[in-house]
Amino acid sequence: MDITEFYQTFFEEAEELLSDMEQQLLQIDPSDPDGEQLNAIFRAAHSIKGGAGTFGFTVLQETTHLFENLLDKARHRELTLDPTTIDIFLETKDMLSDQLNAYRQQTEPDSAAYERICNTLKALAEEKGHGGSAAASATTTDQPSMTGPAPGGAMVIRIAGVAADNATSLAEELALFGTVLEQQHAGEVLTVRLETATGEEDIRAVLCFVVDDDQITFENAAAASSDDSLEMTAEEWPVEEEPVHATPEAEKTPAVEPAGVEAPVEPAKAAAPAAKKPEQRVAASSENASLRVSIEKIDQIINLVGELVITQSMLEQGTSDFDPVTHGSLLSGMNQLQRNARDLQEAVMSIRMMPMDVVFNRFPRLVRDLAGKLGKQVELETVGKSTELDKGLIERIVDPLTHLVRNSLDHGIETPDRRLAAGKPASGKLTLSASHQGGNILIEISDDGAGLNRERILNKARENGLAVSDAMSDDDVWQLIFAPGFSTAEQVTDLSGRGVGMDVVKRNIAQMGGHVDILSRPGQGTTTRIVLPLTLAILDGMSVRVGEEVYILPLGAIKESMQVRPEDISTVTGNDRVLHVRGEYLPLVELYRVFDIPDAQQDVTKGIVMIVQSEGRSFALQVDQLIGQHQVVVKNLETNYRRVPGISAATILGDGSVALILDIPALSRTPQDREGSHTGHHRGAAALH
Structure with missing residues (x-):
């Protein structure tokens, strides 16, 4: 059987197990470790080791084996945990991820890094092993089980559907949990009498890569047989066509490292009650309701x-x-x-759609490492992890969020002594939250640090030659930090301070159809707010007509539509005009002028004005006519033609014609400066026909 077809499944499963392992390591309390957490970490390592052995990933298998031995000692209280040990465990997890990625890329892992982590783990085992040497020399039955002892100290384990060449490997795998008293293989059923203190749940969990959960049954050894023989009957295993009797082996199987079992890698299944009837096993198999699709x-x-x-x-x-x-x-x-x-x-x-938990789970480790590097105490809180976002956006939002989190840790949250001097708790608080807001998702990164320094930002902006004034609002001042090359850091560090990043953050978010705002109060902290559409594939829009052209306005950007009177219009510098709406003056963007559209209605009082909002600012958009509201399928204009100023994408209407989707943020920034847009937007429409 060609097992390479199962590689991708193993890579995905192992990646999930490593992610879970990291979360458990970050949550564990070294002074009082939780037994279930240690069991979960051990099972993850053991499952990865088993899969690596199956596919011949030797370096990954051997590294995980050393790691697994330490975890086994930790869960049996033979190894005392401390922050340094947790750091080594996290470093090992990172190394396992690197090795997994190397095998994914069909290359061999870094041998020097492999030797280094192996030496570290061996040194840790020697350093921590002296206090538990007596316990380590005792038999497994003397050690406490985290999930409760097996009934009577021994159990009979029967695994159905086992080929002859796999039976020995499975028996050796079971020997890791204790002492194999007897074993036999007949009629594709492996039966093992095992003396162990390990619970049934642990044994099921570590066999998940090589056998299905419903292939295994457990029985108390005393109840299984009164004469100490391993006999199986047709009633006990309905998959057998006739009773099978076999003589148990005379010798015990030594506990050795398992060889690879050539079997497909299956996703880990939740433990289910042991099944003895065919219909029960069918029901158990149907409980797995998930399916991996590329x-x-x-x-x-x-x-x-x-x-x-x-x-x-x-x-x-x-x-x-x-x-x-x-x-x-x-x-x-x-x-x-x-x-x-x-x-x-x-x-x-x-x-x-994927939950934001996929993104947020990346940050506990990042915050822990950076806070330690900066000498700060930071408590991370995540809110709204179940909020869903399109997978394409999930992948693209990780880098901007990472940069914003690093900025909060480096520039926002103060050191413990400064916080105490300011009357704050020594430990700072960083909050990541996600929530739905209409057809958008709202992501916020908040800290309770020192906040932004208005004067320092203005002074730096003047040094950089930016047009600023002391009369600028706080919101406008905060937006200055998104200027290319802008930084107020007093000294350059390897974390931030080189003046790169924030402009890229804003540009990347704008490319996703979103915008970013900053709210800050001196001495109280800063909140960075990102608003994104839930998906980039479907858009609720309003179709409008300008001359003979039809455009789509994203519905979420529209606040209201109205007809205006001549006295509501005022002319300012040049040809720019503003609209007076309920005591507020809004810039007026005339689409016929932006795109140089002939035969359009130029009298604003005879057309329709749409009040739209983008990046926290409102402006008025003049169109000829409203056509209607509908969902549209977004087509990428750059893929088929090129980027056109003022246009974000295109769609196909019911009559087969192409309508261009307006880029509201771009129109709000430079509404009238669109030289060349007319030609570009007409060619863009033609390219999609």
């Missing part, structure tokens, strides 16, 4: 659903003039098709 297949389905929605829109527009009496059944079917298409669209899009 992202390419999901993207293909999303594209097909998008085309279906476009086709449905075309059909709807084509039948809009039909007589309801003559074509009642057809129109009814069209309405049903519309509802089904929308439900299908939402269901398919939900497949790509």
Whole structure:
């Protein structure tokens, strides 16, 4: 059997196990470690070792074996944990990740790094092993079990569906949990009498890579047989066609390191009650309701659903003039098709949605390491981890969030002595939160540090030649830190202070259709707020007409629409005009001028004005006519043509024509400066036809 087809499954499972391992290590209290946490870390290491052995990943297997031995001593209280030991365990986890990535890239892991981590683990075992040497020399039955002792100190374990060449390896694997008293293999059923203090749950967990949960049954040794023989009957294992009797082996199997078992890697399953009837085992197998699907297949389905929605829109527009009496059944079917298409669209899009927990779980380790490096005490809190975001955005938001967290730790939160002098607790607080806000997701990074220094920012901006004034609002001053090359750090460090990053953060977020704002109060802390669309594939929009052109405005950006009077319009410098709305003056952006559209309505009082909001600012957008509101399938304009100023993407309307989706943030920043946009936007539309 070619086991290379199972590589990807192993890589994904091992990556999840390593992530879980890191979370458990960060949460564990070295002075009073929780037994369940130690068990979970041990099971993760053992499962990875078993899979690595299966696929011949020798370096990964041997590293994990050394790590597993230390974890086993820790969970049996033979090794005393302390912060230094936890640091070594975390370093080992990082090394395992590097080795896993090397095998994923079909290369060999770094041999020097492998030798270094092995020497570190061996040294730790020798250093910590003296106090527990007596316990280590005792038999396994003398050691406490974290999940409770096996009934009577011994159990009979039966594993169905085991080929002859795998039986020995499985028996050796079970020998790690204690002393194998007897074993036999007959009729593809391996039966082992094991003297152990390890609980059933632990044994099930570490065998998850090589056998299914419903292949294993456990029995108390005394109850299993009154004459100390390992006999199996057809009633006990219905998979057998006839009773099988075999003589137990005379010698005990020594506890040696298991050889690789050539079997497909299966995702870890939750422990289920032992099954003795075929129908019970079928039910247990059906409990695993998850399925791994490659992202390419999901993207293909999303594209097909998008085309279906476009086709449905075309059909709807084509039948809009039909007589309801003559074509009642057809129109009814069209309405049903519309509802089904929308439900299908939402269901398919939900497949790509992932919880923010996937992102937030990266930061406990980052905060722990950086806080230690900076000599600061920081408590990390995460809120809204179950809030979902499109997978494509999840992957792209990690780097901006990482930079913002590093900034909060380096520039925001003070050292313990400064915090105590300011009347604050010595430990600072960093909060990551996520929540839904309409059709968007709101992500906030908040700290209770010193806050931004207005005067220092203004002085640095003047040094950099930026146009600033003392009359600027705080919000405008805070936005200055997003200027390229801007930094107020007193000295350059390897964490920050080189004036790179914040401009990239803002640009990357803007490319995702979002914006970033900063709220800061001196001495109380800073909050960085990121607003992103839930997905980049589907957009709720309002179609508007300007001359003969149709544009789409993202619905979430629209505050209201109105018709205005001449006295509401004022002209300022040059040809720029502002609109007076309820005591507030808003810049007026005339789309016909931005895109140089002929035959458009130039009299603002005869057209429609849309009040839109972007990056915390409102402005007015002049259009000729509102057409209607609908969901549109977003098509990337850059892929098919090139980037066009003022345009973020395109879509296909029900009549087959192309409509361009307006880039609201870009229009709000430089509304009238669009030289060359007219040609670019017309060619962009033509490129998508």
